[in-house]
Amino acid sequence: MRRIILERFNQGDLARAYDLCLAATAQYPDDGWFKHRAVLCLVRSGALERAEYDFRRFRLAEASHDEDSLALGARLRKSMALEASGSQVQALARVAAGQYDRIFAQTGGHYPGINAATLYLLAGDRARSDELARQVLGSCRNARPVEAEDAYYRLASQAEAHLLLGDAGAAQMALQSAIACDRDNTMAHATTIRQLRMVVRLLQLEAPWLRDLEPPRPCHFAGHLFRCAVDADGIAPAREAGLALTLADAFERERIGPAYGAIAAGADILVAEAAISRGNELHLVLPVPVNVFIDASVRPLGGKWVQRCEACLSSAAAIHEVTTDRKLLSGEHIRFASEVAMGLARMRASALATSPVQLLICEDAASARRFGTAHDRNVWSEAGLDQVMVPVSGLERYRAAPGDAGVRDPDFEQVLRAMLFVDVCGSSTVADDLVPVFVKSIMRVLAQVCERIDPAPLHANSWGDGLFLAFHGVDEAARAADQLRSAFSALDLSALGLPDGLALRIGGHYGPVHEGEDPLRRVPTLFGGQVAIASRIERATVPGSIFVSAPFAAALAMASGSEFRCEYVGQTAIDAYMPDVGMYSLRAVAADCPAAQDEAASAGRA
Template sequence: MFDREHVVGLIGRGEVLAAYDIAHAALEAPERDDQAAYFAVLCLARAGALDFARSEYVRLGLHEVATHDAIALGARLLKDVALATTGARRLAFAKASIRQYEKLVQQYGGIYGAINAATMTLVSGNASGAAARAREALAMPAPVGLVGEAAYYDAASRAEAHFLTGNLEAAREAMNRAIALAPTAYAAHASTLRQFEMLCRETGADAAWLAPFRAPACAHFTGHILDTNGAALCGPALRQRVDQLLATQRVGFGYGGLAAGGDIIFAEALIAAGAELHVVLPVEQRSFVSVSVAPFGEAWVDRFERCLSQATSVRFASVDPYLGDEQVFAYSSQFAMGCAVLRAQTLSTEAVQLAIWDGHAGLGPAGVHADLTYWSRSERRRAVIEIERPQPSPRSPEEAGDPRRAMKAMLFADIQGFGALRDDQIPVFVDSVMGRLAGAIEALSARPVHVETWGDGLFLVFDEPIDAALAALALLEIHRTQDLRGLGLPRTLGLRIGGHYGPVHLRTNPVTKTPAVMGAHVVVAARIEPDVAPGSVCVSEALAGALATFHGDKVRCGYVGRTQGRKGFSSTPIFSLTRAL
């Protein structure tokens, strides 16, 4: 029996893929369940598998279901396609979504369908028609008794209507009322802000008016570990400067490490300010404490433990012990920066870097200078507290790390349903389906530096995260053009791709004598792909963060849930990957 309440709860927590698995399993039952069909398609849409969601919407007969949810979902799918494309296709889908939203209003009333019809009228190129529809939406009385987010969405919809009529001041006042009704509903605020940002692009309006409605900033924090005497990082004066910095930068969410010194000072200040602390440790906890906290005294260990106990979340860039490779610290910082940027995107707010820095250039791959240099590539804002410390001593050659270890972006891909093919279908699958994918790989401007394949499976390795991302999308798009039915293959053969970014070992396979890419991070990439919805790409938080930090103009990553943690492996957050609008 389909457990609707459980699925709704999963979706509310962002666990879209887990909800999809339950809904999809319910569809295998002998009796049709329209609710299971609705939630399966909704989850596909939220996971970024838009084309597959549209085909499933029709295949499962939801286009013939007259419930509010089914009609609204159909309208939303058409709207998403319109906003993701251009030209005649954009116009056609915009008009189709308008008809669907009109149907929703006619049958169920309410401002939701009316304001979306108005917005899509604008997208279709009819600004005067959009304004007329918006005025009709404003004339609708607000439902009685709305509270919390329901009241917020009604008021925010009216703000959108005012904007479409050209009354920016009324839109601003309505948004102020909406925020007051649910002041900490940051996810709801972000949804509205993204809608307004789209409307500003459509109308050419300056989006600066939205600034007062954005959530507090998301910060990556970085600071020096203690030196031999620790004087530059002790005392109340530095803490006061950090407190002031958090206030002036309006920080509500902080991501970083927890080493003795600057990291812990930032963490304590975030907790005291009522902000969320999100800790990212480079290695297994006991090993980290023994290297980066305990050498400076028990008092710092106590402060570490207090911060850790009050942290909103704790992530590990690696679960292995520290073996002397400083690259794990650099990777951990980059991971934390990506998390801050992803959270800022989710909340439609700003990401900023905060640092305590002595002004000295770094002598290795990790450290404050390395963090500042990496962040500066994104051209995002940063704020630095300058301190005076002696020049650090030179590093020994052994500290440079293993040259056979490097940062790589990895993709695992396969075709769901391949195992059910008949033997007589295998040749056409290999020649046509895999052949088309091979052609897409050969046509890439940045081809993989390492390729392995078995059956329907692909393992592709790239030097840069964006090269892996664009390759994944190219593969997905070429597969969508396949006429599977014309080839005598099931239409449900869906390509699914998982991706990850992290340090790997570059070795030679002793059996085949060929180059090999190995390590724990390869396993992370492999464990993502089985949980990906067919027709989509999902990537780890590390890869999503790197893409969000530097390539938000090309691709977009949205949280869709966690892997299932099969075969004793812990679950991990994953993000859908789509092209930026």
């Protein structure tokens, strides 16, 4: 059983792992491993209230001899503190600091020690923070790590301890040494930089060197389609070579790392080749499957674009086909893929504690189209993010017309929609005599929330214990999901006589769908494979949390500021007949919480 749970957990299938943990806990009530892992599933999925409930229900805080359980409790309190608002921050930080402090007293390990020291600072106890920081420095001096990662964390803890004591110079030297020990561990570097930024903010220090030690910046790229030199109106070899040099200079000057975009003939391929030549990660985001995209946006431009495209495809770190459609039906598909690519770049930058940049090869001219390079430029600019423009003019551009207007059905329209499926998990355990109570006290409350949502959902439907809602944008859908979750969390199930195991789970997805009339109900509704994906995501959601797809999370990254956080859960199997879906946990955070302030600091360059 443990092996299966770990497999599900490591593969990001947290809903299944959590269910298996609960089943095993019922079968083996004295085995604390299953209880610990169940709460860990909830913490990782972002269901912090549910995690707190299970942590108390399983009495894990009483396992004082179990370091893992103690660390789990401290981690839960730390997560709550970093997302709390106002006076709650210090109270929760003090509890988490105390738990880490006790672990440090038992083990002497620098990891719980430095967490305790920083959390005491967040709680307003500078004296205890300084005392622990000095003890951590002593613990680090006595450690003799063998592995590169262990050496990194020892030096990173030293850097944090020095900064807590106000010695920015020593902190800089320690962090530089840490990164030198494990240069490729950029996620670890980002975690450390984010923690140090919080210390800098709390102590009102100056640490401009932190920016210089950030990981390379993720980039979104886009540009015009143009023909090869073999055509009369194509780009000449000398001019293409000049563009390549300009791109290489931009990559170096802007410290560009992972690159996200499409692979159409012309500008896209030039940027992709520049990324590959430098050894950068290349993430290709396509509106349709590869073969369909090549036929629509590469092959018609002639020359050697197809061969060059295929070479880039073979070197790409990842290829995201955001739909399985057999044709590039509309500009909405292109816009959808661009929004996902931009959002993935921005989310990657957030994960790496740095700021993203957009690299464009285009004319400096406006466009009224709702998709394409000019649209991408406007979306990025409106988000206040850095842009690098590589001007190109005098070329005969190729303007593809997506889709075949002759096959469109006038009764259906291709639109982009954000969709939510909502379900009350455990409703089958409600006794038949309590069904009226369930409907009046739970479903009616959820319906009342839906009535107050502003702007109202474009589509709304219910069945039994479930709801389906659709919106223009992901920001509207995210706010609706959080309002529904909060309303359910406020219910006192015990007072209502309902099972305390009931929990709300919400799945969200964003994509191009067909909007048309429902033949049975004679009202407008949504059809298509993206609707099916949204429904399957809800089934894979951990009770008490909101899970959304990568397209939803990416679009939200471009649509909102620090109002919501989306944290990667993993690739999850949602259906035997569908590909696995990259899943994210979504939750709202207060604008003045430490997590939001540190998130804003990571984009300070922009």
